Amino acid sequence: MIIEKLYQFIRRLRLRFNRFRFEYQLRRKNKHFKIVIPEHHRGKIKFLKYFSTAITLLSAFIIFDSVWVAFAFGCVVYLISLLLEKTAFAHPHAFIHLLPDFELDPDKWVGVGFGYATPPGGKYNIPLVSMMITDLEYAKKLEGLFLKWT
DSSP states (O other), rough: OOHHHHHHHHHHHHHHHHHHHHEEEEEEETTTEEEEEEEHHHHHHHHHHHHHHHHHHIIIIIISSSSHHHHHHHHHHHHHHHHHHHHHHHHOOOOOOOSSSSSOOOGGGEEEEEEEEEOTOOSEEEEEEEEEEEOOHHHHHHHHHHHHHH
C-alpha cells in the first residue's frame, strides 16, 4: 500500500516535470541562450517588463540616496528586461493527422473552385472553396479523410 502510493507520487511528479520541460525550454543558439515559453504567457511577460521598467525609474529617482546604487539597480533591471525581450514564444501543441488509407493520385485532381453561397433569405454570402476531382469514389474517400481530420 505504501509502495503503491509512493509509486503513484513519483509517477505524478515525473509527469509534471516532463510537462514543464516540454512547455518551458532553454535553447542555445551559437553563443546565446533563448528561453521558449508558451504563447499564452505573452501578456504576462509584457506586463512584467513594463512593470519592472516603471519600478526601476521610480526607485532610481526617488528611493535610492546614492547614485551608484540607483545606477546598479537600473542596470540589473535593464538586463532582466533585455532577457525578457529575447524570450521566444511558441505553441507547444502538435496536431497529428491520420494518413490516408488509400493512394493519393494527383492526376485525379483537376482544379479548385472558389465562389459564394447565399442562403435563402440571407443577407450575407458564405465563401466556398471546392475541389474538382474526376473520380466520384476518389472524391468520397477524400471527403472521408477530411472529415476524420476535423
